[in-house]
Amino acid sequence: MRIAIYGNDNKMSSQVASKLSELINKSNVLELDELNPEVVISVGGDGTLLSAFHHYDDLMEKVRYVGIHTGHLGFYTDWRDNEVKQLVASLEHDNGQSVSYPLLSIEIKYSDGGRPDYMVALNESTVKKLFGTMVAKVYIKDQLFESFRGDGLCISTPTGSTAYNKSVGGAIISPEFNAVQVAEMASINNRVFRTIGSPIIIPPTESITIVPKVSLHNVLTCDQLLVMDRPIESITYRISKRRIYFAKYRHTNFWKRVSNSFIGSSIND
Incomplete structure (x- = not known):
């Protein structure tokens, strides 16, 4: 071996x-x-x-x-x-x-006309703005779900649900579920701006797409990897067809x- x-x-x-x-x-x-x-x-x-x-x-x-x-x-x-x-x-x-766990598939499109990036996360991906409030449209399976305002969003796998996701109030999910979880980071909720205000869990048949209002000055993480020098047009998350295997x-x-x-x-x- x-x-x-x-x-x-x-x-x-x-x-x-x-x-x-x-x-x-x-x-x-x-x-x-x-x-x-x-x-x-x-x-x-x-x-x-x-x-x-x-x-x-x-x-x-x-x-x-x-x-x-x-x-x-x-x-x-x-x-x-x-x-x-x-x-x-x-x-x-x-x-x-072996035992296997689900992974998070990430597709990043850029507004500068460059080729999209495709990434896979074991724990989570986060989307934030370098400074100020992040404003973004959130779509579930191509249908507008909400307009988010706040520090950012954390999108996690079931095994990653015990990491950053938990620290921002997300639920812990068994890896027996092939699911994606979206948790808000310091969302703004008042008489003018509203978000769901709680974590949401997405099945393998659906996807989450985040479209920042301003493509510049956004920061995306994929586990320990970082994307911050490109104008992000949209990020789409779904359960990956690939899995990680442990002996x-x-x-x-x-x-x-x-x-x-x-x-x-x-x-x-």
């Missing part, structure tokens, strides 16, 4: 990656292959795994991911930094088992991850 190791610059992560490389090189059934891997091992945290996901975007249908966390337990990292030997043993006995050696149940991360030991109090 071909393995790629993707780590951050943290001292602990570098030590774990080095130990992992050593054990893989000693294995009779595993080999290191950074260019054409079957399994990508992320060493760090959720941010590192997001970077690994985008680094190997062109191999998405061919690879499975495994996360080793060298800090606090994350949503995508199942193995601890002191469990490298156990992980290598699991890799050596791999039979192709299922002991992949933690989603709701157990939620409980561990946000409730923790207090659940027994």
Whole structure:
């Protein structure tokens, strides 16, 4: 089996990656292959795994991911930094088992006549304005839904619903649902301007299109990626036909991850 190791610059992560490389090189059934891997091992945290996901975007249908966390337990990292030997043993006995999660498809059109960009997000995408209030039309499946005024909008996947989406008041959604969630960031609601004022959830048969009133000075994020130097005409979001796959050696149940991360030991109090 071909393995790629993707780590951050943290001292602990570098030590774990080095130990992992050593054990893989000693294995009779595993080999290191950074260019054409079957399994990508992320060493760090959720941010590192997001970077690994985008680094190997062109191999998405061919690879499975495994996360080793060298800090606090994350949503995508199942193995601890002191469990490298156990992980290598699991890799050596791999039979192709996996669990998959939905992704967010993003189409960005520009008013300067340039070619559209197509991106995929594992967690979320946000649309904001560099300064002042963002004003935009929001369409659901080509039908005008509302005129938004506020700081911006957060569009997330089910697994990403526990990240930025949660911090702006969005709901946590099980990845069993192929759904897109849209949450408002500091919307303006008064006698003149009105928005729905709550998160909305869109099925795979529908899409969300955001059309900024002013194409300039808008900022779009796709996980850790940034688009800010182009005049954005519109952004369309929908559930991607592609999915991310994790090697299922002991992949933690989603709701157990939620409980561990946000409730923790207090659940027994």
